[in-house]
Amino acid sequence: xASGAAPTLVRLERVGKVFPNGPAIEDLSLSVGEGxxxxxxGPSGCGKSTTLRLIAGLDAPDTxxxxxSGGAAPAMGFVFQDxxxxxxxxxxxxxxxPLRLRGRDRAAMQGEVRSALAALGLADAGGLYPRExxxxxRMRASIARALIERPRLLLMDEPFAALDEMTRFRxxxxxxxxxxxxxxxxxxxxxxxxxxxxLSDRIVVMSPRPGRAVAEIAxxxxxxxxxxxHAPAFMEMCRAVSAALRTAGAEAAA
Amino acid sequence: MTPPRAxxxxxxxxxxxxxxxxxxxxxxxxxxxxxxxxxxxxxLWSDRAVLAPSLLVTLRTAMAALFLATTGGLALAILxxxxxxxxxxxxxxxxxxxxxxxxxxxPLLLIYAEPQTAVLACAFLVAFFPILANASLxxxxxxxxxxxxxxxxxxxxxxxxVHLRLPAALPQILAGIRIGxxxxxxxxxVAEIAAGTAGAGAGLAFRIVExxxxxxxxxxxxxxxxxxxxGLVIFAVLNWLSAxxxxxxxxxxxxxxxx
Ligand SMILES: Nc1ncnc2c1ncn2[C@@H]1O[C@H](COP(=O)(O)OP(=O)(O)O)[C@@H](O)[C@H]1O
Ligand SMILES: [Mg+2]
Numbered sequence: 001x002a003s004g005a006a007p008t009l010v011r012l013e014r015v016g017k018v019f020p021n022g023p024a025i026e027d028l029s030l031s032v033g034e035g036x037x038x039x040x041x042g043p044s045g046c047g048k049s050t051t052l053r054l055i056a057g058l059d060a061p062d063t064x065x066x067x068x069s070g071g072a073a074p075a076m077g078f079v080f081q082d083x084x085x086x087x088x089x090x091x092x093x094x095x096x097x098p099l100r101l102r103g104r105d106r107a108a109m110q111g112e113v114r115s116a117l118a119a120l121g122l123a124d125a126g127g128l129y130p131r132e133x134x135x136x137x138r139m140r141a142s143i144a145r146a147l148i149e150r151p152r153l154l155l156m157d158e159p160f161a162a163l164d165e166m167t168r169f170r171x172x173x174x175x176x177x178x179x180x181x182x183x184x185x186x187x188x189x190x191x192x193x194x195x196x197x198x199l200s201d202r203i204v205v206m207s208p209r210p211g212r213a214v215a216e217i218a219x220x221x222x223x224x225x226x227x228x229x230h231a232p233a234f235m236e237m238c239r240a241v242s243a244a245l246r247t248a249g250a251e252a253a254a
Numbered sequence: 255m256t257p258p259r260a261x262x263x264x265x266x267x268x269x270x271x272x273x274x275x276x277x278x279x280x281x282x283x284x285x286x287x288x289x290x291x292x293x294x295x296x297x298l299w300s301d302r303a304v305l306a307p308s309l310l311v312t313l314r315t316a317m318a319a320l321f322l323a324t325t326g327g328l329a330l331a332i333l334x335x336x337x338x339x340x341x342x343x344x345x346x347x348x349x350x351x352x353x354x355x356x357x358x359x360x361p362l363l364l365i366y367a368e369p370q371t372a373v374l375a376c377a378f379l380v381a382f383f384p385i386l387a388n389a390s391l392x393x394x395x396x397x398x399x400x401x402x403x404x405x406x407x408x409x410x411x412x413x414x415x416v417h418l419r420l421p422a423a424l425p426q427i428l429a430g431i432r433i434g435x436x437x438x439x440x441x442x443x444v445a446e447i448a449a450g451t452a453g454a455g456a457g458l459a460f461r462i463v464e465x466x467x468x469x470x471x472x473x474x475x476x477x478x479x480x481x482x483x484x485g486l487v488i489f490a491v492l493n494w495l496s497a498x499x500x501x502x503x504x505x506x507x508x509x510x511x512x513x
Binding site: 129 | 399405
């Protein structure tokens with residue numbers, strides 16, 4: 001799955017996006033294969049969120065193209081940096097939202113909602129309101145909602161940045177397990193080198209604004225990542241990503 | 255154990271009334287200058303045949319005005335949220351209506367409309383703006399992330415309104431209705447005084463004016479007490495309703511955590 005053999009799901013071809021205060025990304029090319037976990041790392045403000053929004057169709061690129069393998073964009077799940085839950089709705093209703101907006105009736109989606117909650121360890125939290133949850137549980141609910149429609153592509157924008165480190169580690173492992181169980185394709189934005197090295201099959205390093213993909217690093221690690229966090233190979237990977245980021249920054253400054 | 259929260263204001267009220275009663279009795283102040291609280295209380299009972307129907311008239315006017323202001327204000331706020339140009343075109347007039355004192359509008363309305371209609375219109379005018387302004391603010395400050403989420407699910411504009419913008423704006427909408435509820439009573443009272451309607455449609459404010467002409471000071475006080483009570487009841491009912499609707503999820507209404 002880490003190899004380049006997987007068929008491409010989506011390809012960005014020299015994509016650019018200009019905001020009133022100047023270009024945010026420029027000539028950005030990258031691809032994501034079916035079943036692959038790709039991380040996007042880069043300094044803050046380099047256009048990582050913008051890239052995800054373009055892929056999700058929430059914004060349109062000014063130049064370049066986004067090409068989907070099937071021709072049209074598939075169903076996508078999006079996990080924002082904030083959990084973005086509706087405070088007036090229970091966890092269950094929040095997770096069920098995408099199905100409800102498609103006009104599915106309550107009874108028919110009960111089972112799906114319950115299994116999505118269970119998959120993220122929220123089996124007992126369905127009746128609670130967001131304000132009653134911890135930060136980690138809110139993020140779990142947000143992920144459950146993004147997965148409820150079994151999207152072909154899961155876009156995640158620094159989902160764990162606001163969480164404490166222990167919670168973050170646990171959610172990293174949960175995400176790996178989910179990925180193993182569902183074979184989901186994930187494009188994951190993070191500014192944590194460790195997180196990128198731990199989760200990804202491939203890491204794309206972006207330059208400072210205007211963002212371009214300046215390096216790609218393939219991660220060669222056992223799929224279940226058992227003990228990988230403490231393996232010398234992991235530290236080696238972190239060093240490599242860190243070096244690529246430094247080079248990207250130096251190039252832009254020169 | 256802390257005493258119930260109502261204890262302090264109730265004690266203050268009792269002390270003030272006792273002082274008032276004593277002052278009137280000790281100095282032998284005549285009732286046409288300042289009636290004792292006990293006399294006001296007995297007047298409330300003895301004049302009930304006049305006061306109770308008037309209380310109903312005023313309450314009914316205020317409630318009808320609040321209902322119309324709520325439906326109208328909410329509907330216009332929804333229109334504004336859909337079409338910004340409409341908001342730019344109409345909002346200044348809503349502001350002008352609001353800043354013009356209703357006392358000044360009432361005599362004019364009375365020329366064109368039946369007294370009861372004019373009174374209702376005045377009460378509506380003062381209650382309408384805070385409801386519109388609050389609902390407008392609420393509907394336009396929906397969380398950007400949630401809007402994106404709805405767009406991602408290809409929600410229709412109707413779904414976005416019903417499942418996102420309206421519930422998100424509920425705290426502000428209810429705040430507007432709470433303000434409007436108090437103001438609708440003010441509007442009704444002011445317009446009644448300007449209208450001076452006698453007969454079956456006479457509200458509490460008219461009773462005050464009428465009793466003033468007849469130097470029936472105890473009845474003036476009794477009617478005033480009823481107006482204040484009506485205001486309190488409106489306030490309490492709307493606060494209760496608002497807390498009920500927001501209680502499971504909103505910070506303002508959530509039960510305090512122990513600890
Ligand atoms: N809607 C917008 N309007 C104007 N500028 C924006 C907008 N969205 C993002 N930007 C700017 O574009 C740049 C890239 O933003 P973003 O994609 O959020 O960066 P990142 O997620 O990598 O931190 C930033 O400098 C940001 O200020
Ligand atoms: Mg970002």
